[in-house]
Amino acid sequence: MKLRFYLNNVEVEYEIQPDEYLAQVLRRNGVLSIRIGCDESACGSCTVLVDDKPVLSCGLLAAKVEGKHVTTVEGIQEEANRLADYFGDEGADQCSFCSVGFALIVHALRKEYKNPTDEQIKDYIVGNICRCTGYQSQFKAIKAYLKEAK
Amino acid sequence: MSLRAKEYYRASSLEDAYNKLKENPKNVIVGGGLWLKKTGLEYHTIIDLSNLGLDQIKEDKDFIYVGSMVSLRDFENSPIINKLFNGVIAFGVREVMGPAFRNIATIGGSVYGRFPFSDVIAALLPLDVKVKLYPNQEMSLNDLVNYRGKLDGIIEQIIIRKEEGKAFFKKVKTTALDFPMINFSIVNRSGKNYIAIGSRPGVAALAYKAMEEADKGNYEKAAEIASQELQFLDSSNISKEYRIDLTKVYVLRGLKEVNE
Numbered sequence: 001m002k003l004r005f006y007l008n009n010v011e012v013e014y015e016i017q018p019d020e021y022l023a024q025v026l027r028r029n030g031v032l033s034i035r036i037g038c039d040e041s042a043c044g045s046c047t048v049l050v051d052d053k054p055v056l057s058c059g060l061l062a063a064k065v066e067g068k069h070v071t072t073v074e075g076i077q078e079e080a081n082r083l084a085d086y087f088g089d090e091g092a093d094q095c096s097f098c099s100v101g102f103a104l105i106v107h108a109l110r111k112e113y114k115n116p117t118d119e120q121i122k123d124y125i126v127g128n129i130c131r132c133t134g135y136q137s138q139f140k141a142i143k144a145y146l147k148e149a150k
Numbered sequence: 151m152s153l154r155a156k157e158y159y160r161a162s163s164l165e166d167a168y169n170k171l172k173e174n175p176k177n178v179i180v181g182g183g184l185w186l187k188k189t190g191l192e193y194h195t196i197i198d199l200s201n202l203g204l205d206q207i208k209e210d211k212d213f214i215y216v217g218s219m220v221s222l223r224d225f226e227n228s229p230i231i232n233k234l235f236n237g238v239i240a241f242g243v244r245e246v247m248g249p250a251f252r253n254i255a256t257i258g259g260s261v262y263g264r265f266p267f268s269d270v271i272a273a274l275l276p277l278d279v280k281v282k283l284y285p286n287q288e289m290s291l292n293d294l295v296n297y298r299g300k301l302d303g304i305i306e307q308i309i310i311r312k313e314e315g316k317a318f319f320k321k322v323k324t325t326a327l328d329f330p331m332i333n334f335s336i337v338n339r340s341g342k343n344y345i346a347i348g349s350r351p352g353v354a355a356l357a358y359k360a361m362e363e364a365d366k367g368n369y370e371k372a373a374e375i376a377s378q379e380l381q382f383l384d385s386s387n388i389s390k391e392y393r394i395d396l397t398k399v400y401v402l403r404g405l406k407e408v409n410e
Binding site for chain 2: 001018019021040041042044047050053054055056059060061063064066105108123124125126127128129
């Protein structure tokens with residue numbers, strides 16, 4: 001079946017299977033920034049934005065994004081680069097497998113909350129797992145970034 | 151292991167969806183589609199309700215009407231839901247995974263699944279909740295949870311009666327993203343106590359005898375009864391005995407909190 005949607009504001013049309021999930025479709029079509037970690041909607045590595053809301057692309061049937069706007073890290077590149085600097089400063093990145101998911105979830109957090117509390121930040125990033133660093137460094141980096149990005 | 155299906159169908163109305171569902175026993179309604187993937191089952195047609203306007207939460211004087219395609223995230227963020235029972239019902243739903251998961255998962259799918267580990271069912275069960283199924287059925291959430299077999303209908307709406315009162319919700323888990331080892335939802339509404347305990351590991355159930363005792367003001371005895379009247383079993387991550395001990399503690403704590 002044909003699927004049409006906007007990928008980083010560019011209209012695209014892909015041939016998909018009815019039972020395919022979005023992460024597979026994006027990767028097959030060259031969007032290799034999508035990281036499939038657990039493939040069970042549990043780790044957050046495959047996070048993308050659909051109509052500006054963060055979703056797990058490995059858990060979303062591709063057909064559901066018909067006509068919608070899908071944003072990957074390429075669509076928020078400048079912001080992702082700035083966040084990466086803060087991650088670097090705090091030692092919040094080692095293997096970087098999770099960092100794309102973090103960039104997208106932090107982008108969504110910033111859109112949703114003007115001045116998020118510590119609790120709101122933690123609640124927001126709880127679904128993004130990092131197996132290298134232990135979260136305190138990410139938390140500090142995100143807090144510092146949000147302060148600067150106001 | 152992943153979901154397998156031959157066709158994908160975007161329904162134009164509930165009638166259209168229902169007719170398509172009846173065409174083939176291997177057709178299936180999809181809510182968010184998260185759990186469907188985990189089943190690894192083979193279907194003929196996936197039927198999508200996304201275009202039917204079922205993603206709205208509305209209210210009138212006495213009831214809240216939650217469309218079956220409302221995401222858990224929209225549910226927890228709804229000002230209407232946050233006004234309900236000091237925001238505890240919204241809190242219960244917020245305990246499920248992260249926001250990117252809850253932007254996909256739907257209320258209808260969570261209820262239809264009758265999952266033993268469901269925080270959504272546990273949170274809602276002590277309330278007066280009816281489930282409206284297309285074409286012409288309405289049943290209480292409690293009846294639906296206890297219904298064995300395949301439901302003949304499509305969940306259209308969850309209808310919550312507005313009542314005055316207080317609520318308590320506790321999910322016991324080992325990590326932030328874990329399934330509950332056990333969960334408790336205790337509500338005092340219109341002066342009566344309701345106690346639901348889920349993930350025992352069975353699906354959430356009301357502890358009727360404990361509720362009767364709580365209404366007499368005997369909270370410690372009610373907690374003891376709750377630990378005896380429902381079935382508790384061992385799981386890989388928690389023993390039956392620990393579940394029983396937790397029940398005594400959290401039912402007492404919850405009853406005290408909602409009756410303060």
